[in-house]
Amino acid sequence: MARGGYKAWLGRLAVLILCLILTFNITSAQLRYSIPEELTVGAVVGNIAKDLGLDTSALNARGFRIVSGSTEPLFQLNNNGILHLNRKIDREEVCQRISTCIINIKTVLENPLEVHYVSIEVLDVNDHSPTFSENETHLEISESALPGARFQLQGAHDPDSDMYSIQLYKLSQNDHFRLEVKDGEDGKIPVLYLHKPLDKETARSHRLLLTAVDGGKPAKSGTLRIIVHVLDVNDNMPVFARDSYAAVLKENSPIGTTIMQVNATDLDDGLNGEVVYSFSNNVNNKLRKLFEVDANTGEIIVKGLIDFEAKDKYEINIKASDKGPVPLATEKSVVITIVDLNDNAPEIEVTSFSSAIPEDSKPGTTVALISVTDNDSGLNGKVICHISEDVLFTLTPSLQDNMYSIVTKSLLDREHQSKYDVTITCKDAGEKTLSSYRTISVTVSDVNDNSPEFSTNPYTFYVIENNVAGASLFSVSAYDYDEGDNALILYNILRNGNENKKITSFLNINSENGDILALKSFD
Structure with missing residues (x-):
């Protein structure tokens, strides 16, 4: 279309519109009202x-009505031209988060036709309290977290x-946390700031209350x-329940006997707080053969004789360790005192002995020396010895024990x-007496x-x-209670007596057997 033709067309269109306005006598006007939300139904808007x-x-x-609006009209216009509220308006529902909430409606007055535009601003009322999506939230923070650590929280929501x-x-x-607030796209965002280090062993958890406050008067909060x-x-580290441990154990206690139980606690949690027990590294193999420690209970148990x-005394170092990735350990000394039992009988040793003594020995002559030992202690090792009364010997203590x-x-x-x-009988002084016996044979040697x-x-x-000269006439016999050479007897005839000199001159005697011989024949 040529430029001149286009202008002509616009001119004809303008004339047509003017004719229509004059024909229908259409007029328009613009009105603006402001109402607060939550007004009661039927309230006059304007x-x-x-x-x-x-x-x-x-x-x-003429007829006056509203020709535009929602399917459920918010307003109602009576024939007198008064605009009423048809239902309660919730600004947050109608306008959501728009800062200025305006509702536009169009009213028509007929015969002749008049169109009037009405803008209604719904003013906000503090009818909502701030709310959080949850009533309670849980945070997990390590006790190793350093001061200055920040933890963002979910903010509250307020439709106003x-x-x-x-x-x-x-x-x-509270002592440990402070609050910081930063601005975000959806409003203010609370941030939890760690002010003081946490210690789980002092407090396993902390309960805080976060409050969101709006600007109403009076203010509402959540x-x-x-x-x-x-x-x-x-x-x-594990800590033992006692400063020192000491126990008393009878010797010869059966294998498996529980001597005592050590106990340590660890304030940490989980594996960090689970305690196991063992011998310290400096416990030698000899002790490990005699004793053992239960890793779980801390019981010290007899393992050997x-x-x-x-x-008579043992000192053992027990180690308590936790099960953490890098275990922490504590050591404690346990002293076990062994109680002596009367399990050793006296031992009698003859250190010097004369197997034979002359019978003419004076009373108090030493026959033998004996040594008595008892490996037990105290009364269990105290020994008393004696000899029976029916022999001619006695036991005399020496200056040496x-x-x-x-x-x-x-x-x-x-x-x-x-x-x-x-x-020799030797008895100890134990509660259950043990005794030993030793017999020696003493020979009495002969004295003439x-x-x-x-x-x-x-x-x-x-x-x-008329006997035969030189023949045995008779025999005499003698005896001697001694023995050996002291009992050998030689016979002879005493010839120095005057009375017997004549007779003895006719006799002779065998010195060995006592046979008496005649030196001549008798008449």
Whole structure:
């Protein structure tokens, strides 16, 4: 189309529109009202007829109505031109978060046609409290977290706008946390700031209260419970329940006997707080053969033969360790004192002994020296020895402990008894007495203390005359209680007596057997 033709067309269009306006007599006007939200149904919004200067007497004939709006009209216009509220308006529902909430409607007055545009601004009312999406939230923070660490929280929501929206956050008073607030796209965002280090062993959790406050007068608020769970770090060593441990154990206690139980606790949690027990590295193999420790219970148990005579006291270092990734350990000394039992009988040793003593020995002559030992201690090792009363010997203590002398207590007579079995009895002083016996044989050696004795005294013999010279006439016999050489007898005839000199000159005697021979024939 040529430029001139286009202008002509626009001119004709403008004329046409003017003709239509004149034909239908259309007029328009613009009105603006402001109402607060939450007004009651039926409340007057405004008098449109009055505000437009219309003739109210002719309104009923002409017809006055609203021709635009929602399917459920918010407003109602009566024939008098008064605009009423048809239902309660919730600004947050109608306008959501728009700062200025305006509802536009179009009213029509007929015969002739008049169109009037009405703008209604819905003013915000502080009818909502700030709310959090949850009533309670849980945070897990390690006790190793350093001061200055920050933890963003989910903010509260308030549908109200501007000054009636959330203006500030407050945190309940506490020692460890402070509150910071930063601005975000959707409003203010609360941030939890760690002010002081956490210690799980002091407090396992912390309960905080976050409060969101709007700008209304009076202000409305909402709260969020914050529970901070402190996560454990292996920062505590096991601690033994007692400063020192001591136990008393009887020797010869059966294998498996529980001596005592040590106990340690660790304030940490989980594996960091689980304690296991063991021997310290400096415990030698000898002790490990005698004792063992239960890793879980801390019980110290007899594993081998406990002998007081081998050792009467043991000192063992027990280690308590946690199960953390890098275990922490504590050591404690345990002293075990062994109690002696009377399990050793006295031992008798003859250190010097004369197997034979002369029978003429004086009373108090030492026959033997004995040594007595008992490996037990105390009364269990205290030994008393004696010899039975029916022998001619006695036991005399020596100046040296547990040494005794066996001595004669009266004269001996070999011819009466040539051998004695002397039994030494030694008993300890234990509650259950143990005793030992040792017998030595003492031989009494002979002394020539007995003279020979003839079997008959005097002898009377009869001889026949005419005997053969040199033949045995008769025999005499003597005996001696001594022995050996002391008992050898030699016979001879005493020839120095005057009376017997004549007779003895005719006789001779065999010195060895006592046979008497005639030197001549008798008549």
